[in-house]
Structure formats: C-alpha cells, structure tokens
Amino acid sequence: MQEFELKYGCNPNQKPAKIYMADGSELPLTILNGRPGYINFLDALNSYQLVKELKAATGMACATSFKHVSPTSAALGRPLSPALKKACFVDDVEGLDESPLACAYARARGTDRMSSFGDWIALSDVCDATTAQLIKREVSDGVIAPGYTDEALEILKTKRKGGYNIVAIDPDYVPDPQEIKQVYGVTFEQGRNNFKIDEALLENRVTENKTLSREDQLNLLVALITLKYTQSNSVCYAVDGQAIGVGAGQQSRIHCTRLAGSKADLWHLRQHEKVLNLPFRPELGRPERDNVIDVYLNEDYMDVLADGAWQQYFTEQPAPFARAEQRAYLASLKGVALGSDAFFPFPDNIERAAKSGVSVIAQPGGSVRDDLVIDCCNKYGMTMAFTGMRLFHH
Numbered sequence: 001m002q003e004f005e006l007k008y009g010c011n012p013n014q015k016p017a018k019i020y021m022a023d024g025s026e027l028p029l030t031i032l033n034g035r036p037g038y039i040n041f042l043d044a045l046n047s048y049q050l051v052k053e054l055k056a057a058t059g060m061a062c063a064t065s066f067k068h069v070s071p072t073s074a075a076l077g078r079p080l081s082p083a084l085k086k087a088c089f090v091d092d093v094e095g096l097d098e099s100p101l102a103c104a105y106a107r108a109r110g111t112d113r114m115s116s117f118g119d120w121i122a123l124s125d126v127c128d129a130t131t132a133q134l135i136k137r138e139v140s141d142g143v144i145a146p147g148y149t150d151e152a153l154e155i156l157k158t159k160r161k162g163g164y165n166i167v168a169i170d171p172d173y174v175p176d177p178q179e180i181k182q183v184y185g186v187t188f189e190q191g192r193n194n195f196k197i198d199e200a201l202l203e204n205r206v207t208e209n210k211t212l213s214r215e216d217q218l219n220l221l222v223a224l225i226t227l228k229y230t231q232s233n234s235v236c237y238a239v240d241g242q243a244i245g246v247g248a249g250q251q252s253r254i255h256c257t258r259l260a261g262s263k264a265d266l267w268h269l270r271q272h273e274k275v276l277n278l279p280f281r282p283e284l285g286r287p288e289r290d291n292v293i294d295v296y297l298n299e300d301y302m303d304v305l306a307d308g309a310w311q312q313y314f315t316e317q318p319a320p321f322a323r324a325e326q327r328a329y330l331a332s333l334k335g336v337a338l339g340s341d342a343f344f345p346f347p348d349n350i351e352r353a354a355k356s357g358v359s360v361i362a363q364p365g366g367s368v369r370d371d372l373v374i375d376c377c378n379k380y381g382m383t384m385a386f387t388g389m390r391l392f393h394h
Contacts (some may be wrong), residue, residue, distance in 0.1 A: 034165035047122030063104035075107035075242035221313035223339030237264035333357030347376035
C-alpha cells in the first residue's frame with residue numbers, strides 16, 4: 001500500500017486527506033481492521049516510536065496509552081501488586097501475570113484513566129490474547145503493534161461492532177534521517193531526533209547526593225523516553241517502571257510540574273485503602289467509577305458524598321478522604337523519579353516535586369539559576385543528573 005485515503009484531516013472540513021510515502025515506496029504499516037483517521041495515525045506513529053525505543057533501552061515489553069499526540073503514560077511489563085491491580089480495575093483479568101505485555105498496558109491505561117478514555121494504544125511486542133482481552137473492554141480508538149496472534153486479532157476485530165482500528169507496523173522499518181512538514185504553506189526540514197537515551201546520559205550528577213540505584217536509572221529512562229514523544233513543554237514523574245504523571249504542552253515549566261505532580265499524586269492516592277474500598281454500586285461501569293474517584297479525591301468531594309448524591313454511586317455513604325490525610329500519605333512517599341524535557345529555570349519546580357515523593361531527577365541543565373536549583377535538590381537530599389540534552393517535541 002503506497003497511500004491510504006483518510007475520511008478527513010484533523011477536522012471534518014479538512015479534505016481531502018491521505019497518508020503516503022513521499023518517495024513513492026510502500027507504507028511501513030498494514031491496516032488489519034477499521035479505518036484510522038488523521039489524528040489516529042499521528043498517535044499511532046508517535047506512540048510506536050516511544051515503545052520501540054523503550055523496549056530497546058530496557059529489553060522489556062512495554063506499552064503506552066496516547067491521547068492527542070501525547071502519552072498519558074508509558075509502562076514496562078512488570079507484574080502489578082494486588083493494590084495496583086485493583087486500582088487499575090484489572091484484578092479480575094485471568095492470566096495477567098503471565099503476559100508482560102498485558103501488564104504493561106494495564107499499567108499504562110491504569111495510570112490516568114480519565115485521560116486515557118478513548119486512547120490510542122502502542123505495543124512493543126506481538127499482541128497476545130490476554131492483552132487483546134484487556135483492550136477489548138476499554139473505550140479505545142485503536143492499536144498499533146508489530147504483529148498480532150490469530151486469537152488476539154479475532155478478539156480485537158469484535159470491538160466497536162467490528163470497526164476497531166488495528167494497525168500492524170514493520171518493526172524493521174527505518175525512517176529517512178530528515179523530517180519534512182509544512183506549516184501555512186512553508187516547508188520545514190530537520191534531522192530526526194535519533195539521540196539515544198541510556199544510562200550513560202545520567203553520569204553527570206551535580207548534587208551532593210550522587211546515588212542512583214539501578215531502579216532509579218530505569219525510572220529515569222522511562223521518564224526521559226516518554227518525554228521525547230510528549231508535546232512540549234513537558235515533565236514526567238515515574239516509578240516502578242512506569243510514567244505515573246505526564247504534564248504536556250504547558251507554556252510554563254512550573255505548570256508542567258504541577259500538572260504532572262497532581263496526576264502522580266492521584267495515581268498514588270488511588271491505591272490507598274480508602275479508595276480501594278469505596279463501596280461502588282455493582283452496576284456502575286469503570287468510566288463512571290473513574291469519574292467518581294476523581295471527584296472524591298478533589299475539593300468537590302461532597303458532590304459525590306452529600307445526601308441525595310452518594311446513593312447514585314455507592315451502596316453506603318463513604319467517609320471523606322480529608323486533605324490533611326491525603327497530604328500526610330503523600331508525604332510518606334519516596335523514590336519517585338522526575339524527568340524534564342528542558343532545564344528547570346527556578347527552584348519552585350523542585351519544591352513542588354518534593355511534595356510528590358521525588359528523590360531523583362534528570363534534566364538538561366543550562367539555566368542561569370542552575371545553582372539555585374541544585375541547592376534546592378540538596379536541601380531535600382535528591383540526586384540530580386544533568387543530561388545536557390533537550391527533548392522538545394512538536
């Protein structure tokens with residue numbers, strides 16, 4: 001297939017639309033089901049780059065959940081704890097622990113479930129039946145992977161009344177080293193960002209504490225590779241081999257840090273016993289539960305706990321999860337990694353990161369206030385590495 005005609009571009013009025021190879025060669029992908037759109041393919045091709053690079057850097061199966069050309073999360077295929085399974089609504093999935101790929105997607109989808117509603121999925125490995133079953137029950141636009149088992153393909157083809165978008169990509173495809181695009185009729189050309197992200201990037205440790213465990217390094221690699229394919233400005237919190245908070249497309253660095261930090265906090269709070277034990281009505285679906293949990297954990301919690309309201313969601317009225325109790329729980333956390341796609345211009349970012357359990361940081365460095373940022377890290381005993389490499393993505 002040398003080109004594929006799309007229904008329309010970013011919006012219905014943007015016609016005609018298609019994807020094709022400028023040199024006339026065949027597309028490196030095959031559409032196995034459905035009819036993906038313009039934004040679907042933007043998500044597919046960006047998300048697959050992320051999981052392909054993360055697999056190459058770690059050697060582990062991985063997955064990502066994308067919305068509007070940025071990841072909501074990316075995760076390695078590690079087993080989930082019982083609490084995390086319950087928080088991600090996958091504690092009933094049979095055979096989950098036997099499929100690293102399914103574990104990776106369960107983590108990626110479960111990180112920020114509200115943002116992942118209607119996501120595009122990328123898988124590093126051939127999709128198996130367990131992963132397909134997990135995808136089938138979530139609201140999703142499509143999936144891209146280097147292949148699918150026969151059973152997985154048949155499962156996915158039943159999704160969305162047979163119209164689910166399933167794309168296979170050639171894992172050996174290597175794109176041209178120069179990228180070209182047009183904006184307002186003007187052609188832009190640049191070299192592809194082929195910069196390799198690995199442990200060597202973390203050797204320049206500029207803080208008093210210079211300790212980075214193997215786990216710390218792994219989490220920083222997850223954060224940095226995730227950022228490489230996130231719309232800038234962006235920062236990423238990561239722990240246990242997964243991105244737990246992504247702040248994308250913010251004009252201010254501190255707003256990125258706050259946004260991503262609030263998402264990371266919610267990920268931690270969802271695993272608290274008060275949330276895990278919420279007495280939901282059995283007929284309440286997963287998306288509705290996600291929405292209720294989000295309200296329960298924010299300042300509008302009485303919208304779901306007040307008399308006349310709680311009865312819609314719960315079998316009995318839950319106790320509030322007080323802000324002071326939430327803060328105390330979050331203050332007990334440590335070991336979170338933080339990556340940034342550009343330097344931190346002020347120490348306020350470090351102050352905010354400390355509130356979400358951040359212990360290790362990787363950022364390019366190069367701010368005129370680097371000394372103040374380093375001093376702030378030292379105050380909290382953090383280890384910070386200067387990578388010297390900016391990761392802007394637009």
